Amino acid sequence: MVIRARYITACAVLALAAVTVAPPASAIDPARLQAAEQTPNDWLTYHGGYKSYHYSALDQINASNVNNLAVAWIHMPGRSTRGLQSMPLAADGVLYYSGSYSRVYALDGATGKPIWSYFPELDEELVAMQTHSPYNRGVALGDDKVFVGTVDGRLIALDMKTGKQAWDTKLVDSKKLTVGFTGAPLVVKDTVIIGSQGGEWTSRGPIFGVDVKTGKKKWEFLTVAGTEDAKATWGNESWRTGGGGGWMPGGYDSETNTIWWGTANPAPLYDWSGADWQKSGPRPGTNLYTSSVIALDPDTGKLKFYHQELPHDAWDFDSAVGEFLMIDRDGRKLVVHPNKGGFIFVYDRANAKVQNVWRIAKNINFVKDIDPKTGELVGRRDLSLGAVSPPLCPAIPGGISWNSGSYSPKTGLWYKIAQEWCQEMEVVKTTPITEPMSQLNIGANFKLVAPPDGPARGHLSARDPVTGDKKWEVTFSEPPLASVLATGGNLVFVPDARGVLRAYNAETGKELWSHNNGVGHNGGIISYSAGGKQYIAVPVGWGAMVADEYSGLFGEPYKSMPKDAGALVVFTLKQQ
C-alpha cells in the first residue's frame, strides 16, 4: 500500500508538473494560422490548415492500440435541427464548435466542461421560410476571436476567452434574397472571409472580406456576373435569376497571397435549351463565375484568375466544395479540387491551368469525359424539355458531397468518399424568378434511382491525389456523408451514415475498430491534444439536404432516424 501511495503521489506531482510547464496559450495570429499544419495539438481552421490536408500528425492513438479507443466525454448542444454538421476547432486544449442556429460552444478539450456558449438571436420567421437552414457548418478562429455566420445573413465575432460578442455585421439582406450563411469562415491575416449560400436562388452569390477587428466590410465579390466580362456570359440579363455563391470555406496559398474558393451552380438548376444553351433557354451563355474555382486577393477581393469547371452547368454539379488540397509534386505546385460531378481537378497553383482531371465516381453520364489536359467537357449531355432517358448520373447529391477527404503526407494518399446513384428526371420550363424572397428555382422533377452497375452506394478510396491511382477501396451500402480524418497513427476514421464511427488501417484499408454513436454522422471530425492526451472529436446528428434522401432511397434505419438529435462525441485511449 505504501509503495502504491508513493507511486500515486509521484504520478500526481508529475501530472502537476506537466500542467505547470505546459506552454501558455498564445494568440491566434496570422503566423500561427499559417503554421497550423505544423501544430498538430491544435486544429485551427475548418480544413485543418490552409492547405486542406484535414490531417492530424498525432500518433498516440494508432493502428496497434486503436482497440482501446473509448468515449472520453459527450456534449449535447440541444435544438439540433437537421443534425450537427460542423467541423470542430481546437486551440490550446479548448474545443470550439457550432450547432444549428449558429449556436457556439467553447469546451474544455480534456473534460468537455463548458467554458462558455453563445446563442445568437435569429430572425425565426425568416428561418422558417428557408430550405437550406438552420444548420451551421463551422466557425473560424483569428485575432483571439471566434467567427460564425448566421442563416439570416450576419457574420458575428466573439471573444475567444469569454464568448462575449465583439461585433455583429449584417452582410446579406436574407429577407429579400432568402440566402444567408451556413459555411464556416476563413481567416487570412486581418480579413475574415465568408461566402453566402446560393445556387437555387436569385442572389448573386457574394463572397465577403471583413475586417477581423472592426467587423467592417472590406470587399464583396459577386460570383454571379461579378465583372463586366462575366455579365456578358448571361444572355437576356439572366444574371438576375442568380445562383452561384461560395457556401464552403476555401484555401489560402500564402506564397502568392491567393485564396481559392469554389462557387455553386446557376439558377435554375436544370435547363431545357439542349445543345443550343449558348443562345436560348433560361440563362444563355457560360454563366460566369458559377460552378468555377476562383482565385481572389484576400486583401481586396479582386479576381486574379479562375477556371470554370462546368461552363453553363446544366446539372447542378457545382464547384462549391471548399477542399483545395495544396501539394507539391516534382517541382510543381499543385492544388487538387473535387467537383460535385464526380471528377477531381488538378490545377497549377499559379494560374488554375488544368494539370489533370480524373474520375472518382464510377457512374457518370452528364459528359462522356473531361479532357485531362485542358479541362474541356467532352460529349456534354445537355437536357431538353421532358423526360430524360437514360437517367442522369450522378444524381443531384453528386458524385461527391460537400464534406472533406483527408490527405496523409505520411502515406502520400488522399482518402475520399464518392457516391454512386442516378436520377430519373423530367425537365420543366419554369418562369424566371427574380422576385424578393423567392424560393428554390429548380426546373425539373426528379427521383433518385440505383446506377446501372449495381445498387446505390458509396465508397472510400485511398488514392494518389494527382494521378487518381487507387491503392484500396472500401464500399458502403449507403454513402457516408461526413468528413474523413487520416492521422499520423496510420489510421483513417470514417464517421458513417448509420452512426458508426470506423477506423481503418491507412495503408491497407483493413477495418480495425468501430463504435456506434447512435445516429448518423453528417459533419466533421478532428483530432487534437489536451493535457498530453490525444482526442478524436466527431459531431453526431442527421438530417441535411442529402441525408434527407436516404429515407426514400434506402428505407431503414433512415426512415426512423431522428433529424433533430445532436451530440459531440469525443474519444481517447482507455487507461491501461
Place this chain on the structure above:
Amino acid sequence: MEKAAGRGSRPVAAVQMQIAKSVILIAGIALSSPLWVHAQQSQAPNQDQATSAASPNDIDGETMFATSCGFCHQGGGRATGKGPKLAGTTRSDDYLAERIRKGKPGTMPAFGSAFSESQLMAIVAYIRTLED
C-alpha cells in the same frame, strides 16, 4: 425503396392535368388577381406594380411544383424523396394549403409569403391530379 407510381399512367394524368390547369387558370385569374397584387404589395412595397400582375405561368401549379416543390417531393410528387410522396394523399385541401403556407419547422419551409393564395391553390390542385 418505394417505387414511383404513375410513370406508366402519365398520359392519363397529363390529360387530367391539362384540364385542371385550364380550370385553375381561369378560376385563378377570375377570382384571385386582387389577392396576388395584395400579396406582392405587402412583401415588396417598392416593386413596380406592372411586374406584379399575375401571368398565366404564375398560377400553373405543375410549373410551380417543378420550380420549388419537386426538389423534395420527388417524381413531381409521385415518389418519396426528401419530402413525402403526395400522390394519393388523404389530407384535405385545407390541410395541404396550410402546410404549404406555414411549412413544418426543420423539414419544410413556409411558402406563405412567397406564393399568392391563387398560386397556392393551384399547387394543391396539381397535387390532386397525381395518381397514386
